[in-house]
Amino acid sequence: MPPFNPGPRAFLETCRACRSSAFQRSYRFQRRQLSSQSHIRRKPQPFVLFACFLGVGGLGIATHNYYDYPIFTSVLAEAPPAPVDVKIEKTKKRKGLSKEENRENISSQHLQVKRSWENPGVYAWGSNSGRVVAPDSDEQTIRTPRRIPFFDGQLLRDIKLDRNFGAAITENGDLLQWGNGFSTDVRQPTATLSGKNLKSLAISRDRVLALGSDGTVYSVPGAKEDQEKGKKVSESSWIPFLSYNSTISYRRLRPQNLAWNEKVRSIASGAEHLLILTSAGRLFTAASSSEEFPARGQLGIPGLVWTTRPAGPYDQPHEVSTLRGFEIAAIAAGDYHSLALDREGRVFAFGDNSSGQLGFDPTNESTYVDAPSLLPIQQLYTNTGLSPTVKQIFAGGNNSFFTIDAATIARPGSDVKPSTLGRITTDTWSSGQGILGTLGNGRWTHVQGTPTKLKTLSNLFEYDETKNTVVPIRLRSLSVGSTHAAAIMDNVTHVQAGTSKVTDSENDTNWGADVVWWGGNEYFQIGNGRRNNLSVPGYIAPLDSGSEGLVEGKGGKSGKRKEEHRFQITPRHAVSVGGKKVSVEQRVECGRMVSCVYSGV
Numbered sequence: 001m002p003p004f005n006p007g008p009r010a011f012l013e014t015c016r017a018c019r020s021s022a023f024q025r026s027y028r029f030q031r032r033q034l035s036s037q038s039h040i041r042r043k044p045q046p047f048v049l050f051a052c053f054l055g056v057g058g059l060g061i062a063t064h065n066y067y068d069y070p071i072f073t074s075v076l077a078e079a080p081p082a083p084v085d086v087k088i089e090k091t092k093k094r095k096g097l098s099k100e101e102n103r104e105n106i107s108s109q110h111l112q113v114k115r116s117w118e119n120p121g122v123y124a125w126g127s128n129s130g131r132v133v134a135p136d137s138d139e140q141t142i143r144t145p146r147r148i149p150f151f152d153g154q155l156l157r158d159i160k161l162d163r164n165f166g167a168a169i170t171e172n173g174d175l176l177q178w179g180n181g182f183s184t185d186v187r188q189p190t191a192t193l194s195g196k197n198l199k200s201l202a203i204s205r206d207r208v209l210a211l212g213s214d215g216t217v218y219s220v221p222g223a224k225e226d227q228e229k230g231k232k233v234s235e236s237s238w239i240p241f242l243s244y245n246s247t248i249s250y251r252r253l254r255p256q257n258l259a260w261n262e263k264v265r266s267i268a269s270g271a272e273h274l275l276i277l278t279s280a281g282r283l284f285t286a287a288s289s290s291e292e293f294p295a296r297g298q299l300g301i302p303g304l305v306w307t308t309r310p311a312g313p314y315d316q317p318h319e320v321s322t323l324r325g326f327e328i329a330a331i332a333a334g335d336y337h338s339l340a341l342d343r344e345g346r347v348f349a350f351g352d353n354s355s356g357q358l359g360f361d362p363t364n365e366s367t368y369v370d371a372p373s374l375l376p377i378q379q380l381y382t383n384t385g386l387s388p389t390v391k392q393i394f395a396g397g398n399n400s401f402f403t404i405d406a407a408t409i410a411r412p413g414s415d416v417k418p419s420t421l422g423r424i425t426t427d428t429w430s431s432g433q434g435i436l437g438t439l440g441n442g443r444w445t446h447v448q449g450t451p452t453k454l455k456t457l458s459n460l461f462e463y464d465e466t467k468n469t470v471v472p473i474r475l476r477s478l479s480v481g482s483t484h485a486a487a488i489m490d491n492v493t494h495v496q497a498g499t500s501k502v503t504d505s506e507n508d509t510n511w512g513a514d515v516v517w518w519g520g521n522e523y524f525q526i527g528n529g530r531r532n533n534l535s536v537p538g539y540i541a542p543l544d545s546g547s548e549g550l551v552e553g554k555g556g557k558s559g560k561r562k563e564e565h566r567f568q569i570t571p572r573h574a575v576s577v578g579g580k581k582v583s584v585e586q587r588v589e590c591g592r593m594v595s596c597v598y599s600g601v
Contacts, residue, residue, distance in 0.1 A: 099506040103497060108565035109511035112542050113495060116570040116586055120577060120599035122151040122159065122168075123543050126525035127593040130164035132179040135187045143524040145543045145597065150188050155577060155584055155601045158201045160208075161591035163523075165222050167208045171601055173197040175210055175220065183224040192227060192248055193220055202269035202333075203591075204288035209253075209274055215263025217253040217276060219288065219315060226290075255284045255317040268333040268395075270351075273298045275338055276317055281327030283340055284317040296336045297370030298351030304370070322372045323348060332395035334432075335482065339400055340372065345389035347402065348372035355398040356449030357432035377404065380451060385411050386425065396480025396590065399432035399439070402451060403475050426472040427458040428487075436483050436520035437535030444535060456537050457487060457516075464492050476513060481590030483520030487537060488588060489513050493571045512568035514539075515588060523593045539566035543597060569597070 123145040124133035157169040165181030175193040202209040230249025274288035285299040293306040300320040337351030349358035354367040386406035394401040434445035460473035476490040516537035572585035
């Protein structure tokens with residue numbers, strides 16, 4: 001192919017575009033979209049950009065490689081039919097506005113970030129049959145995000161919601177519980193387990209599992225009546241030789257034979273079972289419900305059921321001996337299945353597989369697997385020239401999700417450019433039940449054993465100004481409820497507007513991370529105000545959209561929004577809350593038919 005030789009007309013159009021402010025606008029002010037037409041999903045295709053320079057030596061042409069983003073696509077059109085009509089975008093600034101007021105005027109994302117710092121708290125929506133998402137309301141469903149007044153101005157360490165009861169850990173590490181499953185007589189969140197310095201939560205069908213900062217695992221009844229009537233625990237006092245009984249009934253779950261300085265690092269719970277991961281990478285499992293003993297292989301101990309359990313407490317932890325020698329780095333639990341990810345990127349799955357949630361097809365002989373099984377992730381990338389490594393695992397309900405970094409490698413007989421070797425593509429895969437759209441792949445599948453790719457959350461890229469290059473967009477986190485899910489993207493964020501001379505422009509705004517939702521929506525748990533299920537990830541409106549951007553309709557009623565904006569999560573940043581400096585971020589939690597966004601520390 002002969003080298004590209006732009007004619008005079010194409011050259012002049014390029015120079016004209018180069019002079020426009022629209023052409024020179026920073027990538028960070030481009031609206032990011034997570035759709036099939038998005039520039040962040042396009043594979044980078046280098047092309048040559050021609051620019052004009054006027055200097056001592058006269059007029060010359062320089063070349064530079066860029067990537068195929070829409071902002072450049074019209075610049076090198078061959079033989080354009082008419083001159084390019086470049087319009088310079090007019091500033092939105094209004095007279096009399098301060099810099100900060102102008103930022104709020106031109107950017108919904110900037111306003112969302114500011115509100116999350118000034119008014120921390122909890123927004124919840126979905127099923128309210130148990131008075132969890134709206135404790136003061138008798139409404140059966142809450143269609144769009146609504147603040148829980150009790151948590152206004154509060155920061156939380158963790159929160160977990162079921163349609164019948166809720167649990168949260170305060171900034172000080174105390175446990176709060178509420179909902180009809182806790183007590184029909186108590187509407188507001190109530191402190192139950194205090195003074196334990198709790199850091200994270202998990203919930204089963206009827207109990208709250210809490211992890212203390214010292215590695216102690218607590219199992220607390222979900223019902224207030226059981227807490228009051230159950231056996232109280234003897235606790236030591238700071239005064240030597242003095243002890244007292246706890247104010248509520250709870251149990252301590254203690255893994256046996258831990259090494260010196262080894263302690264529990266994280267926990268995850270299904271409907272009936274609990275996964276316990278230690279700092280040494282060892283995995284333990286235990287029963288987590290008072291109603292049913294795990295019987296679908298989710299404990300990972302072959303042959304372990306109620307009738308074969310060893311002597312001792314029914315909820316005593318058991319080490320998954322099959323995984324000895326594998327340093328487990330992460331765990332995830334669905335209702336009746338378990339996932340474990342080791343340091344080498346290998347995934348082990350066990351438990352119920354009736355919907356293919358373990359990542360392979362179920363068999364006619366049994367609907368569950370009671371011993372950890374290694375997933376054949378390499379088969380997903382056969383003949384692709386990519387080498388996959390699983391980076392994250394997530395689970396909930398009857399579904400599993402995996403994020404994979406796939407690196408370009410050289411294969412015998414392949415024509416791979418040396419510059420592309422090692423290039424990372426980030427993909428998201430899912431398996432399990434998809435009849436409500438929970439797989440997120442655009443299909444309505446009853447059973448999905450072999451993992452299927454979420455195309456809208458895979459192969460995403462964006463330009464990073466600080467690194468001056470195109471980078472993959474990964475998932476920061478993914479929360480899976482019983483039938484729906486939400487993913488927070490790890491896209492480039494900016495929360496430094498107005499904090500230095502470099503970012504003190506009236507047009508320099510803050511923005512957060514994109515978050516998308518999909519799956520079952522029978523109880524409006526997705527939060528878009530509609531009831532239809534979604535089989536592909538989609539945005540929802542900002543949390544405070546009910547009071548933002550409305551135009552007046554007929555008869556003084558509120559009309560349609562002036563502009564449609566999307567909700568973005570505020571990333572971690574040190575701000576002043578209640579007169580003290582704290583590091584805070586917004587987090588998403590999907591539960592059983594409910595969802596929430598909260599300010600976390």
